[in-house]
Amino acid sequence: MAAIISDELAEEAAPPRPRRRRPVPVWRWVILVLTGVYFLIPLYAALRFAGIASFGQVVHQTGFSDALILSLKLAVMTTVLTLVLMVPTTIYVHLRLPRLRRLLESITILPIVIPPVVLIVGVLDVSPGFLKSTPYLLGLVYVILAMPFAYRALDAGLRALELRTLVDAASSLGARWPATLWRVILPNLRTALLSATVLTVALVLGEFTMASLDLYQTFPVWIVAFDQTSGPVSTAASLLALFVTWFFLMLIVTLASRRSRRGGGGQVELFSVRRTVR
Amino acid sequence: MTAKAAPAAAPGSTSDPGASPRRGLPSVLHRAWTLAGVVPFFVYVLLGLGLPAIAIAVGAFQNPDTGKFTLSNISIATHGIYLHGFIITAELSLITSIVPGILGLLIGYAIFTARRGALLRRVTITASGTFANFGGVPLAFLFIATLGTTGIATRWLTDIGFNPYTDGGFNLYDLGGVALVYLYFQIPLMVLIILPAFEGLRPAWREAAQNMGASTWHYWRYIGGPVLMPSFLGCLLLLFGSAFSAYATAEALTSGTIPLTAIQIGSFLNGNVLAGQQNVGKALGLGMVLIIAVLMVFYALLQRRAARWLQ
Amino acid sequence: MPTRKLFIAVAAVSGMVLAAGCSSSSSNGSSGSTASTAKAATATSVAAFGGMNGLVAACKKEGTLNVITLPANWANYGNIMKDFTAKYGIKINDANPDGSSQDEINAMQQLKGQSRAPDVLDMGTAFAIKADQLGLLAPYKVTTWSAIPANSKASDASWYDDYGGYVAIGYDSSKVKVPPTSFKDLLKPIYKNQVAINGNPTQASAAFSAVYASALANGGSLSNIEPGILYFKKLHQVGNFVPVTAGPTTVQSGQTPIVVWWDYLLASEIQSVVPSFKIVIPTDGHYAAYYSQAISKTAPDPACARLWEEYLYSTTGQNLWLQGKARPIELQTLISNGTVDKTANAALPAAPAGGLNFPTQAQESAAEAKVAQQWSSVIG
Numbered sequence: 018m019a020a021i022i023s024d025e026l027a028e029e030a031a032p033p034r035p036r037r038r039r040p041v042p043v044w045r046w047v048i049l050v051l052t053g054v055y056f057l058i059p060l061y062a063a064l065r066f067a068g069i070a071s072f073g074q075v076v077h078q079t080g081f082s083d084a085l086i087l088s089l090k091l092a093v094m095t096t097v098l099t100l101v102l103m104v105p106t107t108i109y110v111h112l113r114l115p116r117l118r119r120l121l122e123s124i125t126i127l128p129i130v131i132p133p134v135v136l137i138v139g140v141l142d143v144s145p146g147f148l149k150s151t152p153y154l155l156g157l158v159y160v161i162l163a164m165p166f167a168y169r170a171l172d173a174g175l176r177a178l179e180l181r182t183l184v185d186a187a188s189s190l191g192a193r194w195p196a197t198l199w200r201v202i203l204p205n206l207r208t209a210l211l212s213a214t215v216l217t218v219a220l221v222l223g224e225f226t227m228a229s230l231d232l233y234q235t236f237p238v239w240i241v242a243f244d245q246t247s248g249p250v251s252t253a254a255s256l257l258a259l260f261v262t263w264f265f266l267m268l269i270v271t272l273a274s275r276r277s278r279r280g281g282g283g284q285v286e287l288f289s290v291r292r293t294v295r
Numbered sequence: 296m297t298a299k300a301a302p303a304a305a306p307g308s309t310s311d312p313g314a315s316p317r318r319g320l321p322s323v324l325h326r327a328w329t330l331a332g333v334v335p336f337f338v339y340v341l342l343g344l345g346l347p348a349i350a351i352a353v354g355a356f357q358n359p360d361t362g363k364f365t366l367s368n369i370s371i372a373t374h375g376i377y378l379h380g381f382i383i384t385a386e387l388s389l390i391t392s393i394v395p396g397i398l399g400l401l402i403g404y405a406i407f408t409a410r411r412g413a414l415l416r417r418v419t420i421t422a423s424g425t426f427a428n429f430g431g432v433p434l435a436f437l438f439i440a441t442l443g444t445t446g447i448a449t450r451w452l453t454d455i456g457f458n459p460y461t462d463g464g465f466n467l468y469d470l471g472g473v474a475l476v477y478l479y480f481q482i483p484l485m486v487l488i489i490l491p492a493f494e495g496l497r498p499a500w501r502e503a504a505q506n507m508g509a510s511t512w513h514y515w516r517y518i519g520g521p522v523l524m525p526s527f528l529g530c531l532l533l534l535f536g537s538a539f540s541a542y543a544t545a546e547a548l549t550s551g552t553i554p555l556t557a558i559q560i561g562s563f564l565n566g567n568v569l570a571g572q573q574n575v576g577k578a579l580g581l582g583m584v585l586i587i588a589v590l591m592v593f594y595a596l597l598q599r600r601a602a603r604w605l606q
Numbered sequence: 607m608p609t610r611k612l613f614i615a616v617a618a619v620s621g622m623v624l625a626a627g628c629s630s631s632s633s634n635g636s637s638g639s640t641a642s643t644a645k646a647a648t649a650t651s652v653a654a655f656g657g658m659n660g661l662v663a664a665c666k667k668e669g670t671l672n673v674i675t676l677p678a679n680w681a682n683y684g685n686i687m688k689d690f691t692a693k694y695g696i697k698i699n700d701a702n703p704d705g706s707s708q709d710e711i712n713a714m715q716q717l718k719g720q721s722r723a724p725d726v727l728d729m730g731t732a733f734a735i736k737a738d739q740l741g742l743l744a745p746y747k748v749t750t751w752s753a754i755p756a757n758s759k760a761s762d763a764s765w766y767d768d769y770g771g772y773v774a775i776g777y778d779s780s781k782v783k784v785p786p787t788s789f790k791d792l793l794k795p796i797y798k799n800q801v802a803i804n805g806n807p808t809q810a811s812a813a814f815s816a817v818y819a820s821a822l823a824n825g826g827s828l829s830n831i832e833p834g835i836l837y838f839k840k841l842h843q844v845g846n847f848v849p850v851t852a853g854p855t856t857v858q859s860g861q862t863p864i865v866v867w868w869d870y871l872l873a874s875e876i877q878s879v880v881p882s883f884k885i886v887i888p889t890d891g892h893y894a895a896y897y898s899q900a901i902s903k904t905a906p907d908p909a910c911a912r913l914w915e916e917y918l919y920s921t922t923g924q925n926l927w928l929q930g931k932a933r934p935i936e937l938q939t940l941i942s943n944g945t946v947d948k949t950a951n952a953a954l955p956a957a958p959a960g961g962l963n964f965p966t967q968a969q970e971s972a973a974e975a976k977v978a979q980q981w982s983s984v985i986g
Contacts, residue, residue, distance in 0.1 A: 376978065376979050376982060379982070432851075435850070436855055439850060439856065439859070439861050440861075443848075443850075444799040445860050468848070468850065469985065546851070547851050549849045550805055550807075550813065550849050550850065550851050551805075551807065551808055551981055552981065552984050552985040558809075562806065562809040563708075564712075565705075565708055565809070566707075566809040567706045567729075567730050568732075568807065568808055568809055568810065568811055568814045568977075569974055569978065570707070570732040570735070570736040
């Protein structure tokens with residue numbers, strides 16, 4: 018494996034010759050600036066059309082807070098369910114059943130290919146009555162929608178780890194399985210977990226088709242459906258939905274980083290180039 | 296939680312740390328017990344995805360009025376404008392998975408390696424999550440207001456002497472324009488799902504490579520590339536699926552003037568014109584799943600080739 | 607251990623949230639006693655309730671009405687719902703306002719037995735016929751049944767037309783200096799990049815009707831919609847057609863100053879926010895269509911469903927539609943009885959002379975199939 022060979026060579030190398038600091042790569046800034054332009058100009062165009070006053074009109078409509086709270090509840094439910102389902106499964110497959118990885122990949126790609134409008138028809142066809150009468154059916158279905166993204170993030174994160182080494186090291190130090198999971202694997206999956214969480218929450222806060230066909234007023238459904246009197250107001254509503262989603266994601270990410278700092282862990286920041294293994 | 300408990304109690308295989316040794320269990324039982332760890336996942340998928348999928352597949356073969364078996368839905372779905380729709384959708388999805396795939400990779404790497412970019416990273420991951428799920432009518436309007444015939448960017452460009460429509464042959468409402476708009480949610484999706492993979496690139500390797508005189512190109516060709524390739528391909532697959540089933544944005548931009556399968560499904564399952572032909576929509580949905588299944592085969596072959604590259 | 611604490615905290619919070627949510631989720635039981643509900647569910651006229659008072663009393667016992675796919679600014683439904691609630695004290699739940707007729711059929715089938723299933727439906731006639739074939743509708747004759755023309759209702763009273771309008775050309779007079787008056791006009795070069803319709807003709811009936819109208823204007827007929835498709839192809843070739851789904855937003859932002867849509871929607875959705883917007887029925891292609899009302903056989907609030915229909919077909923209801931610039935089905939009767947709202951009637955765009963011709967089911971299905979096959983050739 019390339020990784021092992023390189024590591025060995027790195028160890029063999031004599032004390033490194035002092036090297037000149039490489040010039041700051043220009044390409045990084047070019048890419049970031051171009052990206053910024055592409056994403057921000059359309060937002061600016063919409064903002065200009067909507068006007069600041071329209072935002073007030075959106076927030077004061079009846080149903081705004083009810084819809085937002087329903088969506089937040091669904092987001093919590095879906096995220097917890099998705100993580101509880103996917104994290105142990107993915108770790109388990111990586112460790113014990115690596116041949117099932119391909120199968121898992123194939124299964125988790127399916128929900129993203131079936132258009133939501135088709136899926137909800139199928140779901141409502143087979144769901145029992147007691148589930149159909151509650152909006153939490155949506156929470157259960159959203160787990161399926163979030164599966165492709167959560168799996169991909171977790172898979173990428175697990176591939177980046179030397180999982181077997183970590184697990185063997187932990188067990189040789191006497192750790193039993195729960196401890197290994199809690200204290201060794203999960204902290205090293207922080208990025209992947211965060212990525213998966215962010216994707217899932219954003220998905221729930223933005224999912225429109227299935228909720229509207231299930232006739233429930235989640236936040237995205239409300240944004241489209243509230244008594245819109247004019248173009249600027251409906252544009253303001255969509256922009257507001259964007260900002261609200263982004264706000265809650267920032268909240269999650271900030272809390273997660275702060276918690277790790279307070280816990281005294283070596284890892285303070287997301288995607289830090291250096292990593293300390295516990 | 297069953298899955299977590301299962302590894303701890305799994306019978307003795309020597310590669311299973313922390314397990315209590317249990318000897319003499321027949322290998323079939325052993326294998327079954329090992330599989331128990333993934334049972335919750337498969338049960339959930341069976342109930343939440345399998346049952347609805349079966350309902351859809353059954354519907355695809357049913358006559359909507361009589362409920363009897365028929366192949367007419369499938370026949371409609373695989374000919375004429377619907378076949379054309381599959382082809383165009385595949386084209387669009389290919390473009391809007393490869394291009395954002397590469398761009399997303401570059402952007403992700405730029406973010407990942409920024410030295411003092413703590414806030415930048417936080418903003419990027421949250422913005423990516425937000426934009427990855429942004430679409431439909433609002434997104435279409437964003438671009439109409441920017442690059443439509445009277446859009447703000449169109450006007451700026453015309454002022455400096457270059458009208459994208461008349462001079463550049465650009466049209467927001469054709470396939471190229473739609474692809475440009477798709478990038479708005481495909482790039483953030485790519486960034487978000489490729490980011491965890493970068494942690495697999497140990498900085499020690501880069502330093503070692505430099506010390507041995509390897510150029511940047513060599514580093515990527517022999518170390519970085521092979522390490523990232525499996526995850527990269529997986530992300531491309533996801534992007535393809537996402538573009539394939541995207542519907543509301545293209546619908547708002549083109550009003551069906553470009554045949555896209557997801558839009559056609561919408562006309563059957565969710566429309567005001569074609570009454571009683573829902574099952575053709577389900578047949579089209581089935582077609583989408585089959586196309587992805589075919590793609591998965593190519594994907595598996597690609598992964599195998601990439602793994603060989605790793606050696 | 608911070609990670610463990612975080613997980614416990616998250617689990618506790620979600621547990622509380624879910625518990626609170628589950629306990630407050632809507633109940634599934636149907637309101638009202640089963641005996642009276644059963645009687646109301648099979649009532650075919652107001653006589654079964656012993657008159658209007660009996661009907662009102664039965665509805666008040668039920669307390670709610672579930673409607674579906676009724677946007678507030680569509681044919682004045684916002685005011686209609688408000689007035690109904692004010693008059694009878696019944697709460698109206700308006701689900702999926704932007705939904706389609708197919709959504710209504712799906713909702714009836716999939717939410718059967720739930721308290722949030724739709725009670726009454728307002729959908730395209732083709733869908734009403736389909737729903738009737740699927741056995742989803744309950745027959746009911748409103749008090750003013752005889753005022754509805756014979757060709758605008760089902761013989762078994764399972765559906766009945768309610769309101770409609772003409773395909774019209776709307777334009778923002780502040781941006782469009784030369785008013786267009788016909789489909790032929792729209793091909794002129796001064797209207798470059800300005801003309802749009804409201805959606806995809808294989809999906810949106812307003813867009814489909816626009817194609818039908820343009821067919822009539824270009825030598826086609828109710829059984830030949832192809833000239834309409836060719837017309838839009840030409841419109842695109844000369845650079846006038848913008849494929850975007852037009853609406854108030856695209857008009858206000860100046861992207862689609864000219865929109866071909868139902869006259870009443872041009873009025874209620876666009877003219878209400880763009881004062882300089884004008885509406886004219888094209889001189890060369892007249893096409894009108896009416897939507898249809900129906901009551902769900904498995905309506906959770908059957909008495910209120912029937913009261914709603916009585917209300918809509920009363921003078922008040924019909925005039926409210928008229929005020930929404932739509933043409934109520936009983937308009938002729940209202941005019942001859944003198945009960946019509948004269949100001950609202952005068953505000954309608956002048957109806958073209960000559961009677962209205964509607965396509966038959968067969969003609970419409972053939973036209974739909976043709977559009978489905980050929981619409982994407984308009985651009986490509």
